[in-house]
Amino acid sequence: MEMSMKAKIAGMVEEALGIAGNAAPAGELSVPDDAATQGHFSTNAAMRFAKERGMKPMDLAAEIAEKVRVSAPAGFFEKAEAAAPGFVNFWMSDDAWRMEFASIAVAVRRGAHGGSVYGTNDGMKGKAVMVEFTDPNPFKLFHIGHLMSNTIGESFARLYEAAGAKVIRANYQGDVGLHVAKAVWGMRRIGKVMPGEGDDIGLKMAFLGEAYAYGARAYEDGLETRGEIDALNEEIYAKKNDEVNGLYAAGRAWSLEYFEMLYARLGTKFERYYFESEMASPGLDVVDDGLGRGIFEKSDGAVVFPGEKYGLHTRVFVNSRGLPTYEAKELGLNKKKFEEYPLDLSVVVTGNEIVDYFRVLLAVMSLVLPPEVAERTRHMPHGMLRLPTGKMSSRTGDVITAEALLGQVKERLAEKVSERSALGEEERAAATEAIAVGAIKYSILKQNPGQDIVFDFEKSLSFEGDAGPYLQYAYARLRSILRKAREEFDSDVERAIANGIDGGAATGKIGTESELALIRRMAEFPDIVARAAARLAPSAVAAYCYKLAVAANKFYETTPILKDEDTERRAARLALASAAADILRTGLGLLGIVTLEKI
RNA sequence: GCCUCCGUAGCUCAAUGGAUCAGAGCAGGACUCUUCUAAGGUCUUGAUGUAGGUUCGAUUCCUACCGGGGGUACCA
Numbered sequence: 090m091e092m093s094m095k096a097k098i099a100g101m102v103e104e105a106l107g108i109a110g111n112a113a114p115a116g117e118l119s120v121p122d123d124a125a126t127q128g129h130f131s132t133n134a135a136m137r138f139a140k141e142r143g144m145k146p147m148d149l150a151a152e153i154a155e156k157v158r159v160s161a162p163a164g165f166f167e168k169a170e171a172a173a174p175g176f177v178n179f180w181m182s183d184d185a186w187r188m189e190f191a192s193i194a195v196a197v198r199r200g201a202h203g204g205s206v207y208g209t210n211d212g213m214k215g216k217a218v219m220v221e222f223t224d225p226n227p228f229k230l231f232h233i234g235h236l237m238s239n240t241i242g243e244s245f246a247r248l249y250e251a252a253g254a255k256v257i258r259a260n261y262q263g264d265v266g267l268h269v270a271k272a273v274w275g276m277r278r279i280g281k282v283m284p285g286e287g288d289d290i291g292l293k294m295a296f297l298g299e300a301y302a303y304g305a306r307a308y309e310d311g312l313e314t315r316g317e318i319d320a321l322n323e324e325i326y327a328k329k330n331d332e333v334n335g336l337y338a339a340g341r342a343w344s345l346e347y348f349e350m351l352y353a354r355l356g357t358k359f360e361r362y363y364f365e366s367e368m369a370s371p372g373l374d375v376v377d378d379g380l381g382r383g384i385f386e387k388s389d390g391a392v393v394f395p396g397e398k399y400g401l402h403t404r405v406f407v408n409s410r411g412l413p414t415y416e417a418k419e420l421g422l423n424k425k426k427f428e429e430y431p432l433d434l435s436v437v438v439t440g441n442e443i444v445d446y447f448r449v450l451l452a453v454m455s456l457v458l459p460p461e462v463a464e465r466t467r468h469m470p471h472g473m474l475r476l477p478t479g480k481m482s483s484r485t486g487d488v489i490t491a492e493a494l495l496g497q498v499k500e501r502l503a504e505k506v507s508e509r510s511a512l513g514e515e516e517r518a519a520a521t522e523a524i525a526v527g528a529i530k531y532s533i534l535k536q537n538p539g540q541d542i543v544f545d546f547e548k549s550l551s552f553e554g555d556a557g558p559y560l561q562y563a564y565a566r567l568r569s570i571l572r573k574a575r576e577e578f579d580s581d582v583e584r585a586i587a588n589g590i591d592g593g594a595a596t597g598k599i600g601t602e603s604e605l606a607l608i609r610r611m612a613e614f615p616d617i618v619a620r621a622a623a624r625l626a627p628s629a630v631a632a633y634c635y636k637l638a639v640a641a642n643k644f645y646e647t648t649p650i651l652k653d654e655d656t657e658r659r660a661a662r663l664a665l666a667s668a669a670a671d672i673l674r675t676g677l678g679l680l681g682i683v684t685l686e687k688i
Numbered sequence: 689g690c691c692u693c694c695g696u697a698g699c700u701c702a703a704u705g706g707a708u709c710a711g712a713g714c715a716g717g718a719c720u721c722u723u724c725u726a727a728g729g730u731c732u733u734g735a736u737g738u739a740g741g742u743u744c745g746a747u748u749c750c751u752a753c754c755g756g757g758g759g760u761a762c763c764a
Contacts, residue, residue: 127707173707175706175744263764388762392762404762414762505727532700532701539694540694553714554714555712555714558727569725573724632712639712645728648724
């Protein structure tokens with residue numbers, strides 16, 4: 090691909106400093122928000138290099154500005170000047186931006202026809218990355234915390250794919266453990282008729298949810314029932330009791346069927362499902378091995394890792410009943426991941442409540458598993474979704490399921506969507522679903538993954554301003570223009586656009602402030618994606634999409650397109666709308682948010 | 689107690705150590721639909737918990753304090 094404008098300038102700055110070709114960049118070449126006073130591009134290189142060269146930052150900045158001005162092709166810059174306390178700011182000429190637009194338009198069109206998509210990069214080309222996320226537990230509710238993990242993990246996966254990596258989406262599901270025993274005990278004892286094969290999945294899940302809550306309460310309430318449930322837990326592991334096996338199999342199957350339905354709604358497809366039940370035995374083997382090597386210790390009948398030796402805390406890996414805990418099973422899981430795939434990186438997305446557990450786990454992994462396992466495993470905790478009343482608890486029933494949230498959001502949307510007569514009933518239902526999912530995903534991804542989200546139905550999910558629907562709306566409006574152009578002027582608008590752009594005549598007619606601002610925004614995209622992938626920061630993409638949509642909306646408001654009677658300029662504006670829409674679609678795609686042709 | 693994460697407008701969030709405009713959105717106030725979808729556009733009010741330190745420059749790094757979340761052996 091042709092070198093971007095930004096890359097060219099960065100090269101000129103390095104040339105001016107006499108460090109071209111160095112591995113370390115000259116400094117940052119940023120895109121200031123305030124183009125009027127700080128330029129279209131700005132570098133702090135002079136401040137970084139002034140000291141080692143014994144110069145005043147302003148003097149070095151002036152020198153860089155002068156050298157770059159001289160070396161640039163005529164008409165490239167409008168202005169390049171030093172600014173206190175030592176920045177060098179660059180303003181590009183309108184012609185330079187027109188040329189940049191032509192090259193973006195070509196790149197976008199190439200991407201739309203099977204070439205590499207505009208904005209993607211090869212920062213992780215050829216790397217195999219596993220992203221484990223969502224991790225719901227069968228027998229328990231799929232709550233908004235899982236929704237958060239799913240949304241974030243899916244976006245991570247897409248960012249890695251955009252960087253050229255081969256991504257394996259994995260989902261680790263807790264189909265054994267005390268929570269399962271509580272649920273099975275509840276199924277047996279709650280005194281309600283169990284749903285049968287033909288019953289609705291919703292009914293089955295409601296039954297399971299009640300059963301779990303019943304079992305969980307019973308576990309806390311009495312020592313006697315606690316003993317029963319503990320014993321049941323062992324029976325589930327042993328698989329020797331037919332009645333227990335039957336209840337277990339039914340509950341597990343219902344849950345998995347239900348989860349699959351949610352993944353489809355959320356737009357996730359997993360390549361590999363891992364189950365805790367499969368990790369018990371390999372996990373125990375790893376612990377046995379480690380026990381023999383003195384890494385673990387026996388204590389009160391349990392096998393523990395004395396973390397204090399390593400500045401961590403002690404954790405139980407096998408309990409005094411001989412059952413593996415979460416930690417032991419996790420050892421089996423991570424071992425297996427690397428046995429099955431030649432992973433360069435293994436990312437695990439979970440809630441941040443387990444960061445301390447994971448620290449211990451990584452320390453143990455580095456001691457008992459092949460060294461690359463711990464080295465290449467990266468824990469990416471996300472914050473918790475909190476209710477204004479505090480933390481959710483599935484035990485007390487104070488929990489919001491993903492499905493309930495989606496339902497409530499759709500309800501609030503329905504009124505708004507139905508005002509629009511343009512859509513048929515079927516289209517409307519599909520649009521409502523897509524907008525609801527997009528609104529939720531965007532609200533999660535626009536902030537940094539580590540932070541908690543205080544969730545309030547009324548306040549957290551806006552349909553206006555910096556929100557998912559705004560972006561989908563901006564996209565739909567651009568597409569609407571293109572659709573109409575096709576109907577009114579030319580059955581093959583795309584080709585007319587292509588001819589206009591390739592010929593150069595059309596782009597020459599672009600030049601209003603809103604057009605140029607949109608082009609400047611579009612030019613940022615590849616850089617934003619590369620940085621977002623490197624930092625694993627979907628919020629950078631979200632922020633970009635919003636800014637792009639703002640620029641597109643301004644362009645839409647201020648610039649006649651279909652009504653433009655200059656056909657060459659109209660073609661150029663259509664090309665601009667088309668490219669902006671494509672970039673917006675790609676950007677939202679990185680967030681796992683779908684776009685709609687009509688809203 | 690110890691470990692750890694976090695304190696930015698009334699609210700929800702931004703800001704790879706950068707710019708005497710610390711950005712948005714929501715909420716509040718004022719405009720804007722015989723004009724390509726008003727879920728839009730335009731204008732407006734309002735903030736870095738406290739005290740030090742490092743730096744040419746600190747929301748960002750360090751220390752202490754205050755306030756909150758999470759964790760702290762047989763749940764995950």
